[in-house]
Amino acid sequence: MPLPDPMILPSRRGCPFDPPEEYARLREERPMSRLRLPGGRVGWLVTRYEDARAALADPRTSPPLIQVTPATELPLPDDELAVPPGVFSAMDPPEQSRYRRLVSRYFTRKRCREITPRLEQIIDEQLTAMIGHGSPVDLVEWFSQPIPTLVITEMLGIPAGQRSDYQRWIIAMLSLDTEPEPLRVARDGLYGGLAELVRARRLEPGEDILSDLLHGDTPLKDDEVVGIGALLLIAGLETTANMLGLGAFALLQNPAQADALRADEALLDDAVEELLRYLTIVQFGLTRTARADLEIAGQTVRAGETLIVSLAAANRDPQVYPDPDRLDLLRDQAPHLAFGHGIHQCLGAQLARVEMKLAFRALLTRLPGLRLAVPADQVRTAAEDKVFYGVHELPVAW
Numbered sequence: 001m002p003l004p005d006p007m008i009l010p011s012r013r014g015c016p017f018d019p020p021e022e023y024a025r026l027r028e029e030r031p032m033s034r035l036r037l038p039g040g041r042v043g044w045l046v047t048r049y050e051d052a053r054a055a056l057a058d059p060r061t062s063p064p065l066i067q068v069t070p071a072t073e074l075p076l077p078d079d080e081l082a083v084p085p086g087v088f089s090a091m092d093p094p095e096q097s098r099y100r101r102l103v104s105r106y107f108t109r110k111r112c113r114e115i116t117p118r119l120e121q122i123i124d125e126q127l128t129a130m131i132g133h134g135s136p137v138d139l140v141e142w143f144s145q146p147i148p149t150l151v152i153t154e155m156l157g158i159p160a161g162q163r164s165d166y167q168r169w170i171i172a173m174l175s176l177d178t179e180p181e182p183l184r185v186a187r188d189g190l191y192g193g194l195a196e197l198v199r200a201r202r203l204e205p206g207e208d209i210l211s212d213l214l215h216g217d218t219p220l221k222d223d224e225v226v227g228i229g230a231l232l233l234i235a236g237l238e239t240t241a242n243m244l245g246l247g248a249f250a251l252l253q254n255p256a257q258a259d260a261l262r263a264d265e266a267l268l269d270d271a272v273e274e275l276l277r278y279l280t281i282v283q284f285g286l287t288r289t290a291r292a293d294l295e296i297a298g299q300t301v302r303a304g305e306t307l308i309v310s311l312a313a314a315n316r317d318p319q320v321y322p323d324p325d326r327l328d329l330l331r332d333q334a335p336h337l338a339f340g341h342g343i344h345q346c347l348g349a350q351l352a353r354v355e356m357k358l359a360f361r362a363l364l365t366r367l368p369g370l371r372l373a374v375p376a377d378q379v380r381t382a383a384e385d386k387v388f389y390g391v392h393e394l395p396v397a398w
C-alpha cells in the first residue's frame, strides 16, 4: 500500500490548552506518520506514549542542534552545523554525560532545598511589587516572566543591571517571527555578554555557577562555560515562564481545581505534575536523528532520518491517561513526558518544579480573588509563533 503524503507538523489549536486536534487521530490511526520537514526533507512523527519513550530511550537516536517547528528549523537547516562547546543538549555520550555530570550538581533536590528560602523571597517580592502596582496587571510581565529570569540569571551570576537584556535576547531567539537582523543581535548579545562575563569571572570568581565551572575541581575552558551558560538560559527561562503564565491561565479557567489546591497544599506536588502533562509547553516535540536503522511501532526508520517525538501527543495518550483532555489535579498518574525521557531528560526539572510549586502557592494564597481581566478568548496564545507554548499576556484582576 502506498504511504500517504507527508504532512506538515500540526500547530493549529482549537482550545488554548489542548494540542492540535489532529494528534488524536494520528495517535489512533497512524502512530508513525510521514512528516514534511521545513528544509524539504521527510521525517517521522511519533505520537504514542510508549513509542515516544522507546524513541527517546534508544541509544541509536541522538539530538541534533536543530529544533524542528512547523515552518522552520532553528537555528539553521544545516546538517553540518557544529555543536558549540558546552552545549551538551545536542551531544551524545560520553561528551554529554561528562558535561551533564558537572552541571547537574547545581540542580539536585538538595541544592533546590537549599535555595528555597531565596526562591520564596524572589516570588514574594515580585508579588508585592505586582500588588503595589494595583489591579489589573499583565501577569506575564509582573510574575511569570521575571521570576524564572531572576532565578536563573542570579544562579549564573549575571549582574542585576543586565538581566532584562538576557530576558529580551532569549525571548527573541525563541520567537519564530523574529527577523534575521534582530535575531543576530540577540544571539550576539547572549554569547558576547556571556563571553565577557566568563572572562571577568576567570580573573575574579564570584559565588555562582559560571565561576564554579571555571575554578572548580574539574575546571572547564572559557568557551565551554559560555556554551553551558547559554544552554541553561535558553532551556531554563522561557520554559518555566511559560509554565507559570499558562498554568495560571489554566487554574483560573478551572476554578474548582484552583479552590481544591488552595484548600489543601498537600496537592501541590501532584498539581504541578498534572499541569506539566496537561500543558506540555515543548509544543513541537523533541527532534532526534536515527544513527542506525531502527524500528518503532513496527515501522523501520532508516539511519539518518529525522524523528519528531511529540511530547504533547504522548502526554494525552488515552491508553495511559484516562480522560486525557481533562485537567485533574487529583489524577493518579503515570510519569509524564513534559521533561522528556532518557539521558537528555530535563536537567533543571527539580528547579522548575520547586519554582512552580512556590509560585502557584504564593499566587493563590496571596490573591484569593484573582480572576481574568478579559474574556478567556481574548488571551493571546503562542501556538504558532514561539518554540515553547504559552500566553503572550495574561491580564488579571483581583
Ligand code: HEM
Pocket: 063, 088, 089, 090, 096, 100, 152, 231, 232, 235, 236, 237, 239, 240, 243, 281, 282, 286, 287, 337, 338, 339, 340, 341, 343, 344, 345, 346, 347, 348, 349, 351, 352
Ligand atoms: C517547566 C519548565 C521546563 C520544561 C517543560 C523543560 C523541558 C525540557 C525537555 C523536554 C528537555 C529534553 C530535551 C531533549 O531531550 O532533547 C529538557 C532538557 C534540558 N533542560 Fe529543561 N525544561 C524546563 C526547565 C528547565 C530549567 C529551569 C533548566 C535549568 C535551569 C533546564 C535545563 C535543561 C537542560 C540543561 C536540558 C538538556 C539536558 C541534556 O541534554 O542532558 N530546563 N528540558
